[in-house]
Amino acid sequence: MPPVLRKFWDQIPAPTATLLSHAGSLVVGILTAFVLHYVLYRIGLPSKPFIYVAF
Amino acid sequence: MSDFTPQPLPATSAADPASRPFFRPWTLLAGFVLGLGLMAWTGRTVIQRDLHPYAVRFHPMIAPDSQYEPTMGEMRAFVRARCRPDQILVIVGGNSILLGVGQPADRVWTKRLQEILGDRYAVVNLAFRGSSPTDGGAFVAESLRDEFPRQIYIANVAALQAADAIGIESYRFILFDAYYKGLLLPWAPRDQQFKEYLAATDYKTARFERRLGAEADAVLHFRDFWNWWSATKFFTFATPYQPDPNLAYRARAKFKDEETDYDTLPFDQRFTPSVIANDTIITRAYSANGYAKNAQGQWQLAEGSREQFLRFAANAFPDPLKPRTLILISRNSPYYTRQLETDLQTRDETAISDTIAGWEKFGYAALSYGHDFAPEDFGDRTHLTTAGGTKLAAATAPKIQALATQLGYLK
Numbered sequence: 001m002p003p004v005l006r007k008f009w010d011q012i013p014a015p016t017a018t019l020l021s022h023a024g025s026l027v028v029g030i031l032t033a034f035v036l037h038y039v040l041y042r043i044g045l046p047s048k049p050f051i052y053v054a055f
Numbered sequence: 056m057s058d059f060t061p062q063p064l065p066a067t068s069a070a071d072p073a074s075r076p077f078f079r080p081w082t083l084l085a086g087f088v089l090g091l092g093l094m095a096w097t098g099r100t101v102i103q104r105d106l107h108p109y110a111v112r113f114h115p116m117i118a119p120d121s122q123y124e125p126t127m128g129e130m131r132a133f134v135r136a137r138c139r140p141d142q143i144l145v146i147v148g149g150n151s152i153l154l155g156v157g158q159p160a161d162r163v164w165t166k167r168l169q170e171i172l173g174d175r176y177a178v179v180n181l182a183f184r185g186s187s188p189t190d191g192g193a194f195v196a197e198s199l200r201d202e203f204p205r206q207i208y209i210a211n212v213a214a215l216q217a218a219d220a221i222g223i224e225s226y227r228f229i230l231f232d233a234y235y236k237g238l239l240l241p242w243a244p245r246d247q248q249f250k251e252y253l254a255a256t257d258y259k260t261a262r263f264e265r266r267l268g269a270e271a272d273a274v275l276h277f278r279d280f281w282n283w284w285s286a287t288k289f290f291t292f293a294t295p296y297q298p299d300p301n302l303a304y305r306a307r308a309k310f311k312d313e314e315t316d317y318d319t320l321p322f323d324q325r326f327t328p329s330v331i332a333n334d335t336i337i338t339r340a341y342s343a344n345g346y347a348k349n350a351q352g353q354w355q356l357a358e359g360s361r362e363q364f365l366r367f368a369a370n371a372f373p374d375p376l377k378p379r380t381l382i383l384i385s386r387n388s389p390y391y392t393r394q395l396e397t398d399l400q401t402r403d404e405t406a407i408s409d410t411i412a413g414w415e416k417f418g419y420a421a422l423s424y425g426h427d428f429a430p431e432d433f434g435d436r437t438h439l440t441t442a443g444g445t446k447l448a449a450a451t452a453p454k455i456q457a458l459a460t461q462l463g464y465l466k
Contacts, residue, residue: 001077009077017075025079029086030093037094038291041281044268049296050119050225052151052184 091275098276098283102128105136106286107308111160112180116310117286119225120184121296123307127232128279129286130181130195134203138177143464144203145178145455148192149210152385154182155444157317157434164444171452176459183226188212188382189371190222191229197376198238205464207455208376211383214342214406215360215413217367220245221252231269232278244370317434318441325435326390334436338391339399342406354405361409368413377418379462381454384410386425388433420458424450 001009009017106129107117113130117123125133138144147153147165155163169178181192188210196208212218220242222230233239234249253262272278285291286308293303298313317325345360356364372380384407386392392400407423414421424447425432432443439447459465 009075014075021075021077022079022082024077025082026086026089028078029083029088030090032083033087033090033094037091037275037277038281040268040271040275041277042291044228044265044272044278045122045124046119049122049294050185052120 094277094280095275098278098280099128101283102126102276102279103132105132106283107133108136109308110312111163111166112154112312113183114160114310114312114314115184115296116298117307118183119228121307122292122294123282123285123290124228124278125191126278126282127195127198127229127236127238128276129282130191131199133181134179134195134199137179138203140203142177142205143175143459144196144199144206145172145176145209146192146196146206147178147180147182147209148186148190148196149182149188149212149383150186151182151184152437152439153209153211153383154180154184155314155439156184157315157438158441158444159314159316160312162441162444163314164439164448167445167448168452168455171448172455175465176455182210185223186226187223188218189220190226193222193372194229194233194239197240197373198233200240200376205459205462207379207381207458207462209381209383209451209455211385212410213385214403214410215345215356215364216410217364218371219248219367220370220372221249231265232272235266235269235273237273240373240375242373245373248370317438320434330435334387334391335394338387338436339395341387342399342403346402346406354402356406356409361413364410365413365416368419369417372419374418378420379458381420381422381451381458382414383451384421384423385437386423386428388430388436389428390430390433391436393430420454422451422454 012020107113110117110133113125115121117125134144134146145168147168153165155165158164163180165178165180169176172178181195183191186192193208193210196206199206210218221227230249239245253259253266255262281291285306287306289304289306291304293300297303298310302310342354345357346354347357349355386403386407392403395403411421411423428439428443428446432440432446434440434443
Protein backbone atom coordinates (compact mmCIF):
# COMPACT_ATOMS: atom_id res chain seq x y z
CA MET A 1 0.00 0.00 0.00
CA PRO A 2 1.40 3.48 -0.81
CA PRO A 3 2.66 5.34 2.33
CA VAL A 4 0.14 8.17 1.92
CA LEU A 5 -2.75 5.71 1.85
CA ARG A 6 -1.24 3.73 4.74
CA LYS A 7 -1.04 6.91 6.81
CA PHE A 8 -4.61 7.83 5.98
CA TRP A 9 -5.76 4.29 6.76
CA ASP A 10 -3.92 4.32 10.12
CA GLN A 11 -5.65 7.53 11.17
CA ILE A 12 -9.13 6.09 10.76
CA PRO A 13 -10.64 4.86 14.05
CA ALA A 14 -10.50 1.09 14.42
CA PRO A 15 -14.25 0.30 14.26
CA THR A 16 -14.70 2.48 11.18
CA ALA A 17 -11.66 0.92 9.49
CA THR A 18 -13.02 -2.57 10.12
CA LEU A 19 -16.38 -1.60 8.67
CA LEU A 20 -14.77 0.06 5.67
CA SER A 21 -12.50 -2.90 4.95
CA HIS A 22 -15.47 -5.28 5.02
CA ALA A 23 -17.58 -2.97 2.86
CA GLY A 24 -14.73 -2.43 0.39
CA SER A 25 -14.00 -6.16 0.14
CA LEU A 26 -17.69 -6.91 -0.41
CA VAL A 27 -17.92 -4.34 -3.20
CA VAL A 28 -14.73 -5.63 -4.85
CA GLY A 29 -16.11 -9.19 -4.64
CA ILE A 30 -19.38 -8.13 -6.25
CA LEU A 31 -17.54 -6.19 -8.97
CA THR A 32 -15.31 -9.20 -9.68
CA ALA A 33 -18.43 -11.36 -10.07
CA PHE A 34 -19.93 -8.74 -12.39
CA VAL A 35 -16.81 -8.74 -14.59
CA LEU A 36 -16.57 -12.56 -14.63
CA HIS A 37 -20.26 -12.80 -15.53
CA TYR A 38 -19.70 -10.50 -18.51
CA VAL A 39 -16.51 -12.28 -19.57
CA LEU A 40 -18.31 -15.63 -19.58
CA TYR A 41 -20.97 -14.15 -21.86
CA ARG A 42 -18.50 -12.39 -24.13
CA ILE A 43 -16.10 -15.30 -24.68
CA GLY A 44 -19.01 -17.51 -25.65
CA LEU A 45 -19.93 -15.26 -28.57
CA PRO A 46 -18.43 -15.84 -32.01
CA SER A 47 -15.57 -13.52 -32.91
CA LYS A 48 -17.19 -12.64 -36.24
CA PRO A 49 -20.81 -12.10 -37.26
CA PHE A 50 -22.65 -14.89 -39.03
CA ILE A 51 -22.44 -14.11 -42.73
CA TYR A 52 -25.54 -15.29 -44.44
CA VAL A 53 -25.32 -16.75 -47.90
CA ALA A 54 -28.54 -17.78 -49.61
CA PHE A 55 -28.60 -21.35 -50.79
CA MET B 56 28.52 -19.10 16.50
CA SER B 57 26.01 -16.73 15.32
CA ASP B 58 25.29 -13.64 17.37
CA PHE B 59 21.66 -13.64 16.23
CA THR B 60 19.20 -13.87 19.11
CA PRO B 61 15.56 -14.37 18.28
CA GLN B 62 13.42 -11.54 19.57
CA PRO B 63 9.77 -12.00 20.53
CA LEU B 64 7.32 -10.50 18.05
CA PRO B 65 5.61 -7.34 19.25
CA ALA B 66 2.12 -7.87 20.57
CA THR B 67 -0.61 -6.60 18.27
CA SER B 68 -4.23 -5.77 18.84
CA ALA B 69 -7.22 -4.66 16.79
CA ALA B 70 -6.55 -1.15 17.94
CA ASP B 71 -3.05 -1.26 16.49
CA PRO B 72 -3.22 0.43 13.05
CA ALA B 73 -0.44 -1.77 11.72
CA SER B 74 -2.53 -4.89 12.25
CA ARG B 75 -5.57 -3.67 10.31
CA PRO B 76 -6.07 -5.59 7.08
CA PHE B 77 -7.11 -3.53 4.14
CA PHE B 78 -8.84 -6.48 2.42
CA ARG B 79 -10.97 -9.13 4.05
CA PRO B 80 -10.57 -12.27 1.93
CA TRP B 81 -13.63 -14.04 3.30
CA THR B 82 -15.79 -10.96 2.87
CA LEU B 83 -14.44 -10.58 -0.66
CA LEU B 84 -15.34 -14.19 -1.41
CA ALA B 85 -18.78 -13.64 0.10
CA GLY B 86 -19.22 -10.59 -2.14
CA PHE B 87 -18.13 -12.61 -5.16
CA VAL B 88 -20.63 -15.37 -4.44
CA LEU B 89 -23.35 -12.85 -3.63
CA GLY B 90 -22.61 -10.95 -6.86
CA LEU B 91 -22.78 -14.07 -9.00
CA GLY B 92 -25.98 -15.11 -7.27
CA LEU B 93 -27.54 -11.70 -7.84
CA MET B 94 -26.53 -11.65 -11.52
CA ALA B 95 -27.85 -15.18 -12.04
CA TRP B 96 -31.14 -14.38 -10.33
CA THR B 97 -31.50 -11.17 -12.33
CA GLY B 98 -30.73 -12.97 -15.60
CA ARG B 99 -33.25 -15.67 -14.84
CA THR B 100 -35.89 -13.10 -13.89
CA VAL B 101 -35.51 -10.48 -16.64
CA ILE B 102 -35.47 -13.03 -19.46
CA GLN B 103 -39.04 -13.96 -18.65
CA ARG B 104 -40.26 -10.70 -20.15
CA ASP B 105 -40.46 -10.09 -23.88
CA LEU B 106 -37.32 -8.17 -24.86
CA HIS B 107 -38.60 -7.42 -28.37
CA PRO B 108 -42.19 -6.23 -28.04
CA TYR B 109 -42.19 -4.50 -31.43
CA ALA B 110 -40.46 -7.22 -33.43
CA VAL B 111 -42.37 -9.59 -35.70
CA ARG B 112 -39.28 -11.78 -36.24
CA PHE B 113 -35.62 -12.01 -35.28
CA HIS B 114 -34.25 -9.49 -37.77
CA PRO B 115 -30.45 -9.15 -38.29
CA MET B 116 -29.90 -6.73 -35.40
CA ILE B 117 -31.25 -9.29 -32.93
CA ALA B 118 -29.74 -12.34 -34.64
CA PRO B 119 -26.28 -13.87 -35.14
CA ASP B 120 -25.86 -11.69 -38.25
CA SER B 121 -24.82 -8.94 -35.82
CA GLN B 122 -23.25 -11.16 -33.12
CA TYR B 123 -26.45 -11.21 -31.09
CA GLU B 124 -27.41 -14.74 -30.12
CA PRO B 125 -30.97 -15.01 -28.79
CA THR B 126 -31.34 -17.36 -25.85
CA MET B 127 -33.97 -20.02 -25.35
CA GLY B 128 -35.43 -17.96 -22.49
CA GLU B 129 -35.62 -14.92 -24.73
CA MET B 130 -37.37 -16.78 -27.56
CA ARG B 131 -39.74 -18.55 -25.18
CA ALA B 132 -40.76 -15.16 -23.76
CA PHE B 133 -41.17 -13.90 -27.35
CA VAL B 134 -43.64 -16.73 -27.97
CA ARG B 135 -45.50 -16.32 -24.67
CA ALA B 136 -46.06 -12.63 -25.39
CA ARG B 137 -47.68 -13.48 -28.73
CA CYS B 138 -49.78 -16.55 -27.93
CA ARG B 139 -52.58 -16.82 -25.41
CA PRO B 140 -53.11 -20.19 -23.72
CA ASP B 141 -56.45 -20.60 -25.53
CA GLN B 142 -54.86 -20.20 -28.97
CA ILE B 143 -53.25 -22.85 -31.16
CA LEU B 144 -49.56 -21.99 -31.34
CA VAL B 145 -48.06 -22.03 -34.85
CA ILE B 146 -44.28 -21.63 -34.70
CA VAL B 147 -42.57 -20.95 -38.01
CA GLY B 148 -38.97 -22.10 -38.08
CA GLY B 149 -36.76 -22.81 -41.05
CA ASN B 150 -34.57 -20.53 -43.09
CA SER B 151 -34.62 -17.08 -44.68
CA ILE B 152 -37.47 -18.01 -46.99
CA LEU B 153 -39.83 -18.50 -44.04
CA LEU B 154 -38.20 -15.63 -42.14
CA GLY B 155 -39.50 -13.49 -45.00
CA VAL B 156 -36.29 -12.10 -46.48
CA GLY B 157 -37.35 -9.58 -49.12
CA GLN B 158 -40.63 -8.82 -47.35
CA PRO B 159 -40.86 -5.79 -45.01
CA ALA B 160 -42.06 -6.51 -41.47
CA ASP B 161 -45.55 -5.12 -42.07
CA ARG B 162 -46.04 -7.35 -45.14
CA VAL B 163 -44.20 -10.49 -44.08
CA TRP B 164 -45.97 -13.71 -45.08
CA THR B 165 -46.50 -14.87 -41.48
CA LYS B 166 -48.67 -11.79 -40.87
CA ARG B 167 -50.82 -12.80 -43.82
CA LEU B 168 -50.93 -16.36 -42.46
CA GLN B 169 -52.14 -14.99 -39.12
CA GLU B 170 -54.90 -13.02 -40.88
CA ILE B 171 -56.10 -16.11 -42.77
CA LEU B 172 -56.01 -18.40 -39.72
CA GLY B 173 -57.72 -15.87 -37.47
CA ASP B 174 -57.68 -15.35 -33.72
CA ARG B 175 -57.96 -19.03 -32.89
CA TYR B 176 -54.30 -19.39 -33.91
CA ALA B 177 -51.17 -17.42 -32.98
CA VAL B 178 -48.43 -17.44 -35.61
CA VAL B 179 -44.91 -16.72 -34.31
CA ASN B 180 -41.99 -16.35 -36.70
CA LEU B 181 -38.81 -17.92 -35.29
CA ALA B 182 -37.04 -18.57 -38.58
CA PHE B 183 -33.41 -17.51 -39.05
CA ARG B 184 -31.25 -16.86 -42.08
CA GLY B 185 -29.58 -20.05 -43.24
CA SER B 186 -31.19 -22.06 -40.47
CA SER B 187 -32.15 -25.71 -40.85
CA PRO B 188 -35.61 -27.13 -39.97
CA THR B 189 -34.28 -28.50 -36.69
CA ASP B 190 -32.68 -25.29 -35.39
CA GLY B 191 -33.95 -22.50 -33.13
CA GLY B 192 -37.68 -22.49 -33.75
CA ALA B 193 -37.80 -26.28 -33.48
CA PHE B 194 -36.11 -26.31 -30.07
CA VAL B 195 -38.29 -23.48 -28.78
CA ALA B 196 -41.46 -25.28 -29.90
CA GLU B 197 -40.26 -28.51 -28.32
CA SER B 198 -39.42 -26.76 -25.05
CA LEU B 199 -42.95 -25.30 -24.93
CA ARG B 200 -44.66 -28.64 -25.61
CA ASP B 201 -46.31 -28.80 -22.17
CA GLU B 202 -47.09 -25.10 -21.87
CA PHE B 203 -48.65 -24.98 -25.35
CA PRO B 204 -49.72 -28.57 -26.07
CA ARG B 205 -51.80 -27.43 -29.04
CA GLN B 206 -48.94 -26.44 -31.28
CA ILE B 207 -47.90 -26.82 -34.90
CA TYR B 208 -44.33 -26.38 -36.02
CA ILE B 209 -43.54 -25.39 -39.62
CA ALA B 210 -40.16 -25.46 -41.35
CA ASN B 211 -38.90 -25.69 -44.90
CA VAL B 212 -36.39 -27.74 -46.85
CA ALA B 213 -35.34 -28.13 -50.45
CA ALA B 214 -36.04 -31.46 -52.16
CA LEU B 215 -34.25 -34.30 -50.33
CA GLN B 216 -32.42 -31.83 -48.12
CA ALA B 217 -31.06 -33.48 -45.02
CA ALA B 218 -32.30 -32.15 -41.70
CA ASP B 219 -29.80 -32.95 -39.01
CA ALA B 220 -31.29 -33.64 -35.55
CA ILE B 221 -28.72 -31.33 -33.94
CA GLY B 222 -29.18 -28.51 -36.44
CA ILE B 223 -26.33 -26.67 -38.14
CA GLU B 224 -23.15 -25.24 -36.63
CA SER B 225 -24.12 -21.55 -36.98
CA TYR B 226 -27.18 -22.05 -34.76
CA ARG B 227 -25.88 -24.79 -32.50
CA PHE B 228 -25.66 -22.30 -29.62
CA ILE B 229 -29.44 -22.73 -29.35
CA LEU B 230 -29.12 -26.51 -29.01
CA PHE B 231 -26.44 -26.09 -26.31
CA ASP B 232 -28.70 -23.67 -24.47
CA ALA B 233 -31.77 -25.91 -24.69
CA TYR B 234 -29.92 -29.14 -23.99
CA TYR B 235 -28.07 -28.07 -20.86
CA LYS B 236 -31.08 -26.25 -19.45
CA GLY B 237 -32.97 -29.54 -19.70
CA LEU B 238 -35.65 -28.18 -22.02
CA LEU B 239 -35.68 -30.98 -24.60
CA LEU B 240 -37.30 -34.37 -24.72
CA PRO B 241 -35.02 -37.36 -24.48
CA TRP B 242 -34.53 -38.48 -28.09
CA ALA B 243 -31.97 -41.23 -28.49
CA PRO B 244 -30.86 -40.49 -32.08
CA ARG B 245 -30.28 -36.82 -31.25
CA ASP B 246 -28.65 -37.54 -27.89
CA GLN B 247 -26.30 -40.01 -29.54
CA GLN B 248 -25.45 -37.62 -32.37
CA PHE B 249 -24.80 -34.78 -29.94
CA LYS B 250 -22.57 -37.04 -27.88
CA GLU B 251 -20.58 -37.93 -30.99
CA TYR B 252 -20.42 -34.25 -31.96
CA LEU B 253 -18.95 -33.36 -28.56
CA ALA B 254 -16.44 -36.18 -28.74
CA ALA B 255 -15.22 -35.47 -32.31
CA THR B 256 -11.44 -35.65 -32.07
CA ASP B 257 -10.61 -32.58 -34.15
CA TYR B 258 -12.73 -30.21 -32.06
CA LYS B 259 -12.81 -32.00 -28.71
CA THR B 260 -11.28 -29.16 -26.65
CA ALA B 261 -13.32 -26.39 -28.26
CA ARG B 262 -16.54 -28.34 -27.87
CA PHE B 263 -15.71 -29.29 -24.29
CA GLU B 264 -15.25 -25.59 -23.50
CA ARG B 265 -18.54 -24.83 -25.19
CA ARG B 266 -20.25 -27.53 -23.17
CA LEU B 267 -18.69 -26.16 -19.99
CA GLY B 268 -19.95 -22.70 -20.91
CA ALA B 269 -23.47 -24.00 -21.49
CA GLU B 270 -23.45 -25.89 -18.19
CA ALA B 271 -22.24 -22.78 -16.36
CA ASP B 272 -24.88 -20.69 -18.12
CA ALA B 273 -27.62 -23.06 -16.99
CA VAL B 274 -26.74 -22.00 -13.42
CA LEU B 275 -25.47 -18.43 -13.88
CA HIS B 276 -27.74 -17.20 -16.71
CA PHE B 277 -25.05 -14.88 -18.07
CA ARG B 278 -26.35 -15.12 -21.63
CA ASP B 279 -29.86 -14.26 -20.47
CA PHE B 280 -28.66 -11.35 -18.37
CA TRP B 281 -26.35 -9.83 -20.96
CA ASN B 282 -28.85 -10.29 -23.79
CA TRP B 283 -31.38 -8.44 -21.68
CA TRP B 284 -28.76 -5.76 -21.07
CA SER B 285 -27.81 -5.64 -24.77
CA ALA B 286 -31.42 -5.47 -25.90
CA THR B 287 -32.65 -2.89 -23.40
CA LYS B 288 -29.63 -0.85 -22.16
CA PHE B 289 -26.74 -0.81 -24.61
CA PHE B 290 -24.77 -3.28 -26.69
CA THR B 291 -21.32 -3.79 -25.21
CA PHE B 292 -19.06 -4.03 -28.25
CA ALA B 293 -18.94 -2.90 -31.86
CA THR B 294 -19.61 -5.40 -34.63
CA PRO B 295 -18.94 -5.08 -38.36
CA TYR B 296 -22.65 -5.53 -39.09
CA GLN B 297 -24.02 -2.07 -38.39
CA PRO B 298 -26.38 0.15 -40.31
CA ASP B 299 -24.40 3.11 -38.91
CA PRO B 300 -21.11 3.06 -36.91
CA ASN B 301 -22.56 5.67 -34.54
CA LEU B 302 -25.17 3.14 -33.47
CA ALA B 303 -22.67 0.43 -32.52
CA TYR B 304 -23.63 0.45 -28.85
CA ARG B 305 -27.32 1.20 -29.24
CA ALA B 306 -29.72 -1.12 -27.40
CA ARG B 307 -30.65 -3.82 -29.89
CA ALA B 308 -34.39 -3.70 -29.14
CA LYS B 309 -34.41 -0.11 -30.43
CA PHE B 310 -33.44 -1.12 -33.96
CA LYS B 311 -36.22 -1.39 -36.50
CA ASP B 312 -36.69 -4.40 -38.74
CA GLU B 313 -35.39 -2.91 -41.97
CA GLU B 314 -35.65 -5.83 -44.31
CA THR B 315 -35.03 -5.19 -47.99
CA ASP B 316 -38.28 -4.74 -49.90
CA TYR B 317 -38.08 -6.81 -53.07
CA ASP B 318 -41.19 -5.03 -54.36
CA THR B 319 -39.28 -1.76 -54.66
CA LEU B 320 -35.90 -3.15 -55.66
CA PRO B 321 -35.55 -2.98 -59.46
CA PHE B 322 -35.37 -6.30 -61.28
CA ASP B 323 -31.91 -5.65 -62.74
CA GLN B 324 -30.50 -5.09 -59.25
CA ARG B 325 -31.84 -8.41 -58.04
CA PHE B 326 -31.05 -10.33 -61.20
CA THR B 327 -27.59 -9.20 -62.22
CA PRO B 328 -25.77 -11.29 -64.88
CA SER B 329 -23.51 -12.91 -62.27
CA VAL B 330 -26.46 -13.72 -59.98
CA ILE B 331 -28.38 -15.23 -62.90
CA ALA B 332 -25.36 -17.31 -63.91
CA ASN B 333 -24.82 -18.68 -60.39
CA ASP B 334 -28.49 -19.27 -59.68
CA THR B 335 -28.95 -21.07 -63.00
CA ILE B 336 -26.25 -23.52 -61.95
CA ILE B 337 -27.91 -24.01 -58.54
CA THR B 338 -31.33 -24.48 -60.13
CA ARG B 339 -30.04 -27.08 -62.55
CA ALA B 340 -28.52 -29.00 -59.63
CA TYR B 341 -31.69 -28.83 -57.46
CA SER B 342 -32.41 -32.57 -57.81
CA ALA B 343 -29.15 -33.74 -59.36
CA ASN B 344 -27.86 -35.76 -56.41
CA GLY B 345 -28.83 -39.39 -56.44
CA TYR B 346 -31.15 -39.46 -59.44
CA ALA B 347 -30.62 -41.56 -62.56
CA LYS B 348 -32.95 -42.92 -65.18
CA ASN B 349 -34.12 -46.48 -64.81
CA ALA B 350 -34.80 -49.03 -67.58
CA GLN B 351 -38.23 -47.50 -68.21
CA GLY B 352 -36.66 -44.07 -68.73
CA GLN B 353 -38.03 -42.70 -65.42
CA TRP B 354 -36.04 -40.75 -62.86
CA GLN B 355 -35.24 -42.91 -59.88
CA LEU B 356 -33.44 -42.11 -56.65
CA ALA B 357 -30.42 -44.28 -55.85
CA GLU B 358 -31.06 -46.59 -52.91
CA GLY B 359 -28.15 -45.17 -50.91
CA SER B 360 -29.41 -41.59 -51.29
CA ARG B 361 -32.95 -42.66 -50.36
CA GLU B 362 -31.75 -44.46 -47.24
CA GLN B 363 -29.66 -41.49 -46.17
CA PHE B 364 -32.56 -39.07 -46.64
CA LEU B 365 -34.98 -41.35 -44.80
CA ARG B 366 -32.55 -41.76 -41.92
CA PHE B 367 -32.30 -38.00 -41.51
CA ALA B 368 -36.09 -37.63 -41.71
CA ALA B 369 -36.63 -40.40 -39.14
CA ASN B 370 -34.17 -38.86 -36.66
CA ALA B 371 -34.82 -35.14 -37.22
CA PHE B 372 -37.58 -34.75 -34.61
CA PRO B 373 -38.58 -36.82 -31.58
CA ASP B 374 -41.39 -39.27 -32.38
CA PRO B 375 -44.06 -37.53 -30.27
CA LEU B 376 -43.46 -34.27 -32.17
CA LYS B 377 -43.54 -35.62 -35.71
CA PRO B 378 -47.34 -35.49 -36.20
CA ARG B 379 -47.50 -31.79 -35.37
CA THR B 380 -44.60 -30.88 -37.69
CA LEU B 381 -45.34 -29.51 -41.15
CA ILE B 382 -42.45 -29.60 -43.59
CA LEU B 383 -42.70 -27.25 -46.55
CA ILE B 384 -40.70 -28.12 -49.65
CA SER B 385 -39.37 -24.97 -51.29
CA ARG B 386 -38.93 -24.65 -55.02
CA ASN B 387 -36.88 -22.36 -57.20
CA SER B 388 -38.34 -19.39 -59.05
CA PRO B 389 -40.01 -20.17 -62.38
CA TYR B 390 -37.74 -17.49 -63.82
CA TYR B 391 -35.10 -20.22 -63.66
CA THR B 392 -37.11 -23.45 -63.75
CA ARG B 393 -38.96 -22.51 -66.93
CA GLN B 394 -35.62 -22.45 -68.69
CA LEU B 395 -34.89 -26.04 -67.70
CA GLU B 396 -35.30 -28.86 -70.19
CA THR B 397 -38.53 -30.84 -69.69
CA ASP B 398 -36.46 -33.76 -68.50
CA LEU B 399 -34.92 -31.75 -65.64
CA GLN B 400 -38.32 -30.32 -64.73
CA THR B 401 -39.61 -33.89 -64.48
CA ARG B 402 -36.66 -34.83 -62.30
CA ASP B 403 -37.38 -31.91 -59.94
CA GLU B 404 -41.04 -32.95 -59.65
CA THR B 405 -40.00 -36.55 -58.93
CA ALA B 406 -37.62 -35.32 -56.23
CA ILE B 407 -40.32 -33.18 -54.64
CA SER B 408 -42.80 -36.10 -54.65
CA ASP B 409 -40.15 -38.38 -53.12
CA THR B 410 -39.39 -35.77 -50.47
CA ILE B 411 -43.03 -35.41 -49.47
CA ALA B 412 -43.48 -39.19 -49.38
CA GLY B 413 -40.30 -39.55 -47.31
CA TRP B 414 -41.41 -37.12 -44.61
CA GLU B 415 -44.95 -38.46 -44.55
CA LYS B 416 -43.67 -42.00 -44.14
CA PHE B 417 -42.58 -41.09 -40.59
CA GLY B 418 -45.77 -39.29 -39.63
CA TYR B 419 -44.88 -35.69 -40.52
CA ALA B 420 -47.15 -33.51 -42.62
CA ALA B 421 -45.50 -32.27 -45.80
CA LEU B 422 -46.44 -29.84 -48.53
CA SER B 423 -44.65 -28.36 -51.52
CA TYR B 424 -45.40 -24.83 -52.58
CA GLY B 425 -44.56 -22.69 -55.56
CA HIS B 426 -45.63 -24.89 -58.48
CA ASP B 427 -48.23 -22.31 -59.47
CA PHE B 428 -46.19 -19.21 -58.56
CA ALA B 429 -45.21 -16.65 -61.19
CA PRO B 430 -41.70 -15.17 -61.60
CA GLU B 431 -42.86 -11.95 -59.93
CA ASP B 432 -43.74 -13.93 -56.77
CA PHE B 433 -40.02 -14.45 -56.23
CA GLY B 434 -37.61 -11.66 -55.37
CA ASP B 435 -34.66 -13.84 -56.31
CA ARG B 436 -34.16 -17.55 -56.93
CA THR B 437 -35.77 -18.67 -53.66
CA HIS B 438 -37.03 -15.74 -51.57
CA LEU B 439 -40.53 -14.45 -52.06
CA THR B 440 -41.94 -11.02 -52.74
CA THR B 441 -45.00 -9.80 -50.86
CA ALA B 442 -47.21 -11.37 -53.55
CA GLY B 443 -45.34 -14.67 -53.23
CA GLY B 444 -45.61 -14.53 -49.45
CA THR B 445 -49.34 -14.00 -49.73
CA LYS B 446 -49.59 -17.07 -51.96
CA LEU B 447 -47.46 -19.10 -49.54
CA ALA B 448 -49.77 -18.13 -46.67
CA ALA B 449 -52.82 -19.08 -48.73
CA ALA B 450 -51.29 -22.45 -49.61
CA THR B 451 -50.15 -23.22 -46.07
CA ALA B 452 -53.22 -22.14 -44.08
CA PRO B 453 -55.57 -24.98 -45.20
CA LYS B 454 -52.88 -27.55 -44.40
CA ILE B 455 -52.45 -26.07 -40.91
CA GLN B 456 -56.20 -26.08 -40.34
CA ALA B 457 -56.45 -29.68 -41.51
CA LEU B 458 -53.57 -30.64 -39.24
CA ALA B 459 -55.19 -28.88 -36.27
CA THR B 460 -58.42 -30.80 -36.92
CA GLN B 461 -56.59 -34.09 -37.32
CA LEU B 462 -54.67 -33.56 -34.07
CA GLY B 463 -57.88 -32.75 -32.18
CA TYR B 464 -56.90 -29.15 -31.42
CA LEU B 465 -60.27 -27.73 -32.43
CA LYS B 466 -62.43 -29.75 -30.01
